[in-house]
Amino acid sequence: MRSTKFVFAICFLFGLTAAKAAGVRNFDIPAGATGPAIRLLVWTPCAESPQEMDARGAIFFAVPGCPVTGEKLPLIVISHGRRGWFGGHHDTAAALADAGFVVAALNHPGDTWRDTSRTDSLSVLVERPADISRLIDYMLDGWPDAPRIDAQHIGLYGFSFGGYTGIAVIGGNPDLRKGLPNCATSSLLACKQLESGEAPGQLIKPDPRVKAAVIVDPYPAFVFPEKNLKRTTIPVQLWSSDPAQNADGLSGCCAAAVKQGLPVPDYHFVANARHFSFLATCTLKEAQANPAVCTDAPGFDRVDFHRNLHADIVAFFRKHFAESANP
Template identity: 90%
Template sequence: MCSVRFAFAISFLLWLTAANAAGVKNFDIPAGAAGPAIRLLVWTPCAEPPQEMDARGAIFFAVPGCPVTGEKLPLIVISHGRRGWFGGHHDTAAALADAGFVVAALNHPGDTWRDTSRTDSLSVLVERPADISRLIDYMLDDWPDASRINAQRIGLYGFSFGGYTGLAVIGGNPDLRKGLPNCATSSLLACKQLENGDAPGQPITPDPRVKAAIIVDPYPAFVFAEKNLKRIATPVQLWSSDPAQNADGLSGCCAVAIKEGLVAPDYHFVANARHFSFLATCTPKEAQVNPAACTDAPGFDRVDFHRSFHADIVAFFRKHFAESASP
């Protein structure tokens, strides 16, 4: 155990030396007719030296409340995975902020590590995409520095259930009905609800404001019909972990199926990566509390992978935002 902790400590220290400076601050979207209150964390470009911050056992390398630098900044919204939280991809958010993006991550109501009251339910599958639209509305209209955002350059990053969320937001039109193929063998509560005759309480409406999307290990994938995926016009960079690491039942399970439906996605297969290898590098404390999410395959270096991963996603967003601005 000591050697494992030492290895994580060394990896974490290496991450700190390469970490990006970013401002960070909490905000709240109030409850209203559109839905319950939403807690969010926003990273922004920052000119001050970074600080080490402890957040629920995770260490962020950022500046609390740093004044935002820059104008007409692109916005990236982050959707976390099942039972995740808005800080699960904090190193990715910091890397994007350091590259000149405003990054807003939310806690999806009813499906976080703290509140699992609606995890896997039909209501969560329906409301997650609506959460993203509410987040974009807030960032463009009510966020204190809303005037600094370029509303024509909005991107999305979605991991796992957040990948499902992202595909729904950009027009994937998930098929949520009784008799859905593969639902009968799924453990999702939503599948049981559909088979019992429940129906979505509201339509899932795409958000055309999202101009580019990073989709990582999307789950569940079986709700997306190929014909619906082919209608997606938004540029997608699709990432897959390695099915050879599928002991968790998630690694490499779903991105290939989505890839076959999308039209020319920018597809990346990461050999030897596990599903949770896309989460931020763990501290020793996090590794002790949640070893499944913090333990990578032998020989896989999460710190090193995230350096190249971040470079690729920054390049993807810059490329497509530049193209969307072309006459």
């Protein structure tokens, strides 16, 4: 996986772009003074027919080495959830690329399925937003096709811990201090570190280059005071799973905790959806290996839901990036 380069695509189209598939390839952001090395995948519009490929047991439809189609393309960055990976939302990324967006997803150092060394830690809460800024820097300055990106139209998709990341990136300003309400009863390692007197090692800086965001089931939401959420100014599409389907106390459910604070969000409550229903549909191999992530509520059709989810997300970004050439 570490040295593999692969390209992904989805099987259905929105009919709003000439692209026929979504090309994807691995890239690396080198380690430096601003942080450790970061692995990422970049999905791009592609005019070729896809091939079926296997990645970690997930089935993607790919066009290896497909040339990028289009100019002045908006950029969407994806932040995965706790212990996730850059391919966890591959169908969503492919849908966006097929609609004419460049999509970049990263592995957050210290909090992935392969590296859980800092999962739930204060350092991850602080560094995740910085990872996104480093990703944007790379896409605008270091990515081989950087001149094709419309730097004035950058969006973000964040799920669960990635939803926390996204809110921090757009200016939500998390309150990370000792005595934080709800931290005393939380199992979050960061809370224990804060209560023991540990302080964030750096300031969390918003990134004004992000102009629109899709936030899904953000966690931890209790670190965002309502007054800080109200300071965010960019358009937000907010998605929530159903608390009735997350009775096991799943940390990422749901979005209601931030709904009132965000200024007039485009809010979507998904009845009968579980937290992990927002992840890409599982193959049989994935379902056998991780049934908790792959099993939906009885009667819930994840494939059909994702078709509607993607249409709404594409429409949201198109609305707010209307001046861009391709979308």
